[in-house]
C-alpha cells in the first residue's frame with residue numbers, strides 16, 4: 001500500500017477521483033502525488049481501496065454535516081473514522097456545510113427520518129451556526145483520531161438569517177476549532193461573485209496560515225449566478241487567487257477537482273499540473 005507523506009514546506013499535487021483519473025495517473029508516473037477520494041464512494045464501492053496499491057489516497061468526505069443541526073448516524077461516523085485509519089490519510093477534508101435536515105413536515109403524515117439532501121449545502125452564516133459547528137467538530141474529534149480540515153462551501157445566494165460574510169464565518173469557525181482550512185478557491189470565487197464581494201481583497205482576510213490543502217476546479221455562470229463545475233478547467237481568476245494565496249502560505253497539498261466528466265482532456269490535466277508546479281516552484 002502507498003501512503004502520502006506531507007512534510008512541511010512541500011506541496012503535494014493530487015487529483016480528485018473521477019472517471020479516467022486512475023488511468024491518467026498510471027499513464028504519467030511521478031506526475032501526480034495522490035488521488036483524493038470521497039468516503040461515500042469507498043463506502044459504495046469498497047473495491048476502489050485497491051487503488052492505494054499504486055497511488056496514495058487522501059480522504060474527502062461529505063457525510064459529517066459539520067454545519068448542520070441534524071447529526072450523522074453513529075455508524076457513519078464510525079465508518080469514516082475506520083476508513084481514515086485504514087487509508088492512513090493525513091487528514092479528512094470535510095465541507096463546512098450540511099447534508100441533512102429535519103424530517104419533512106407534511107400535512108397528515110407522521111414525521112419520518114431526517115431529510116437527506118445528497119448535496120452539501122452552504123449554511124446560514126451566523127453566530128448560531130458557528131456555535132453549532134464548534135459543537136459538531138468537538139463531537140467528531142472525540143470519535144475520530146485523524147485530523148479534520150474544513151472546506152469553505154460555494155455560496156449561491158445570501159442565506160436568510162445570515163449576519164456575516166463568508167470570510168467572517170470561516171474566521172469565526174477557525175478561531176474556535178482546532179482544524180485546518182481546506183481552501184477551495186473556486187468555491188471562494190463563486191461566493192465572492194454571488195455576493196458582490198471583492199475576491200482579491202477578501203482572500204487575504206482568510207486565516208491563510210491555517211490552509212493545509214487547496215482545491216481548484218472550474219465554474220460556470222447561469223442566469224447571472226456562478227456555479228461550481230468540476231467538468232471545466234479552473235479559469236484565470238482562480239489561478240490569480242492561487243498566486244495571491246501562495247504568496248502568504250504554503251499548503252501541504254493541492255488537489256485539482258476535474259472529476260465530473262469522462263471527457264475532461266488529459267492535455268489540460270497535464271498542463272494545469274505543470275502550471276501549478278511552476279507556481280509552487282517545484283517544476
Ligand SMILES: [Fe+2]
Nearest residue numbers: 151184215257
Ligand atoms: Fe472542493
